[in-house]
Amino acid sequence: MFQLRDYQLEQYRQIVNSMKQGHRSIMVQSPPRTGKTVVMAEIARRTTAKGGRVMFIVHRKEIVDQVMSTFKTQGVNMNLAKIGMVQTFTRHLDSLPEPAVLFVDEAHHALAKSYRRVLDRYPKAVKLLFTGTPYRLNGKGFHDVADDLVVGKQISWLIQNGNLAPIDYYAPKQIDTSDLRTKRGEFTEESIANSVKPKIYGNAVKNYQQLAAGKQAIAYTYNVESAEKLAEAFNTAGITARAVSGKTSKEDRDEIIAAYRVGAIQVVTNAELFTEGLDLPSVDCVIMLRPTQSLSLFLQFGMRSMNPRPGKRAIIIDHVGNVERFGLPTDDRVWTLDDTKKSKSSTTTSDIKPVTVCEQCFGTFYRTADTCPYCGAIIPVKERKIEVDEEAELQKVEADKRLARAKKIIESNATMAVADKTPGQLNSMAELKAYAELHNYKHGWVYYQAKMKGLIH
Structure with a gap:
């Protein structure tokens, strides 16, 4: 059985809290390579242990065997689990029993008609829609399929804490x-x-x-x-x-x-x-x-x-x-269920800053000095035209420093605890700011959430 890592356990708790708040169709953002299938398997294990059925939808046949292996390792009762491609499920909806929990893998595809047929077929099931990128090329949001968004750790945090390679x-x-x-x-x-x-x-x-x-x-x-x-x-x-x-x-x-x-x-x-x-x-x-x-x-x-x-x-x-x-x-990114073309504040990614490419080694980076951080070559003066804004430089912040700053934000109210909350449970600017510090989100995330909650006009 897999032991959930701390950040996976935190996300599991956020999902449970969202369900306790009455949300029935939750989109879960989890960056690629961070083990979202393990989190889903843990939820499936607990569900089947209570006699509940689970369904897991994928859109590529290569993934089915891998998910089944993870579920078995995690101790899921496979007699109560159905794992398959969305095309297969749509052909057998009349013969499949309703699951207690319906998982959707790579859920940025969930607005497609084939997914909607499966999601709409089981109105009583809790839907958990996992994706690394809640974003579509056409800019359409996900409110049609999700009523809450649980956001995972930023990639920069995962690198700093040894969960991803630099x-x-x-x-x-x-x-x-x-x-x-x-x-x-x-x-x-x-x-x-x-x-x-x-x-x-x-x-x-x-x-x-x-x-x-x-x-x-x-x-x-x-x-x-x-x-x-x-x-x-x-x-x-x-x-x-x-x-x-x-x-x-x-x-x-x-x-x-x-x-x-x-x-x-x-x-x-x-x-x-x-x-x-x-x-x-x-x-x-x-x-x-x-x-x-x-x-x-x-x-x-x-x-x-x-x-x-x-x-x-x-x-x-x-x-x-x-x-x-x-x-x-x-790069740190801000995610939302909204249409991404509604307003300037509802952006799904950080503002794209111009990158510098070293002519000697092809190293690609945001420029903060006059030498290449890879090979030490002098950057020609002509490249100053695409020099990055010094005010917008990337900065990795250690987790303990984020916690210290978050503590300062919430110290005026000792009872305030945001670590186990979802964004939907945050009700004040202080909570939003503390949550952003804990998760290494940018100021734009606080502004967007505050606008959505009516805390600012």
């Missing part, structure tokens, strides 16, 4: 983003192909050798052909690589994953796989060769390499300028 981010410029075109909010495969320079595969291999030699890597490409060509380029360079895609048979895919996990394969190149959910703990390097407009995909790509290990620094090589659209994966 990163080194590199962004060599090898794609002409001016030619990218979108369809239904995402870049088209054709425009990506036209934008990518012919030598990108050779450069991808060269940059891997230069920046992450010997590390196990996973590369995200934009179609099956590009995944196969990149694997071929790695193998030609003497680096063992295999390509996988939706066209790869399950048997071959399982064989590749098993070989990768034991280190027999150094690089896996893939198209449309290994984004959401699937656990590959041995990844130390991510290579992005697919530009995306999706914040969810960007974080899934980058954070794939951030499983922690003593002394580890994850390496992210971004060949396609995704960092310029989203900022660094480690």
Whole structure:
């Protein structure tokens, strides 16, 4: 049985408190690589121990076996658990008994018609909708499927406390983003192909050798052909690589994953796989060769390499300028159930600050000095045009310092305790400020919550 970590236990308690407040459809934000399936398994274990049924919805078949394994390890009564793809459940709704708890994995997809059919079919069930990114490309909010939001720890906090590995981010410029075109909010495969320079595969291999030699890597490409060509380029360079895609048979895919996990394969190149959910703990390097407009995909790509290990620094090589659209994966972000286009205050991400790319080593960072923090090279004067605002510099704050500041905020009322509360239970500016300090949220979160609660006008 898994022992919940402190931050997982805190999130579990927040979910329980939200349920006690009468919420029946709760969206739970939990950053990628932080073990949200373990939290769901603990809730499922306690539910089935009392004779309650649970249902777990996924949208990729690769995730089903992994969830079943976690549930079994956690002691869930599998006779009372149904785990499957949303498409399967929608075909058998009339024959499936109503669950006490219905889990939705990667719940930013939950507004789709297939999910809505399942959610609407079981009005008495408690719905717990887990996602790393409560955000959709079209800006539509989630009030249609959720009545409360439980927010997890910021990625910066998780790194500082050893739950995620710190990163080194590199962004060599090898794609002409001016030619990218979108369809239904995402870049088209054709425009990506036209934008990518012919030598990108050779450069991808060269940059891997230069920046992450010997590390196990996973590369995200934009179609099956590009995944196969990149694997071929790695193998030609003497680096063992295999390509996988939706066209790869399950048997071959399982064989590749098993070989990768034991280190027999150094690089896996893939198209449309290994984004959401699937656990590959041995990844130390991510290579992005697919530009995306999706914040969810960007974080899934980058954070794939951030499983922690003593002394580890994850390496992210971004060949396609995704960092310029989203900022660094480690940025603090503000989440909301509201439409993201309603007002300036209802933003889902931190303001995107311009990044600096070192011309010597391709290290990518928010500039706070005149030298590269990776290799020490002098940053040319011309790059001062994209210099970051000194007032907005990233700053990692230790947990004990946050607690001390939170204590100062609430010391005027000794009975005030916010650690076990959800945002929906906070009723004053003092509580909001204390909660923000404890969770390392920005001032914009306090302002937005206060506006929603009518504490400011």
